[in-house]
Amino acid sequence: xxxxxxxxxxxxxxxxxxxxxxxxxxxxxxxxxxxxxxxxxxxxxxxxxxxxxxxxxxxxxxxxxxxxxxxxxxxxxxxxxxxxxxxxxxxxxxxxxxxxxxxxxxxxxxxxxxxxx
Amino acid sequence: xxxxxxxxxxxxxxxxxxxxxxxxxxxxxxxxxxxxxxxxxxxxxxxxxxxxxxxxxxxxxxxxxxxxxxxxxxxxxxxxxxxxxxxxxxxxxxxxxxxxxxxxxxxxxxxxxx
Numbered sequence: 001x002x003x004x005x006x007x008x009x010x011x012x013x014x015x016x017x018x019x020x021x022x023x024x025x026x027x028x029x030x031x032x033x034x035x036x037x038x039x040x041x042x043x044x045x046x047x048x049x050x051x052x053x054x055x056x057x058x059x060x061x062x063x064x065x066x067x068x069x070x071x072x073x074x075x076x077x078x079x080x081x082x083x084x085x086x087x088x089x090x091x092x093x094x095x096x097x098x099x100x101x102x103x104x105x106x107x108x109x110x111x112x113x114x115x116x117x
Numbered sequence: 118x119x120x121x122x123x124x125x126x127x128x129x130x131x132x133x134x135x136x137x138x139x140x141x142x143x144x145x146x147x148x149x150x151x152x153x154x155x156x157x158x159x160x161x162x163x164x165x166x167x168x169x170x171x172x173x174x175x176x177x178x179x180x181x182x183x184x185x186x187x188x189x190x191x192x193x194x195x196x197x198x199x200x201x202x203x204x205x206x207x208x209x210x211x212x213x214x215x216x217x218x219x220x221x222x223x224x225x226x227x228x229x230x231x
Contacts, residue, residue: 042205042221056218088157094217104148104209106219108159
């Protein structure tokens, strides 16, 4: 049973550039959430995708955008990178149960370490 | 901004001792979850406690929840070196159209000394 996978593992970008991070959810999961974790801090919610739509968004600027594909995989795009965007980006997947309720537990991938210089 | 605050920020104990971490939060919740993170990698779900529950056990883990004080504690009994990690509480405050937003605290860094 494949868990959540993320690519790439590490990435180094320059200020002003754009970056795309990728996530494949756990097998059978249909919802993907993205989190940003700065060094020494807890993860902060960026947004959540379900049925190819953004369903919920955290307090992040429009430079952060995403997409979910029909196979439930997802991308996180960050434009005009700032030094402060350096962080570990985590993807988590979850599942909508029969009857439309959502399972509470989220399964996290190993993360992508983004360094902006 | 973080909703939860873990206490202490760092904890160092001897192998075999018990470790207790506390979490406080600010708003009403549907449930509270605890996660473990090893060396800046992905988070692993440990245990979930619903807002109408007061205590829950899972193996060597015991979680309590006091909604009147907006606080939770995680107890790890008979600690092992493999328990060395950062521990985070996360609250699930609301659902809008099936969406879910976990709000994490800043974490407790636990070190188990052999």
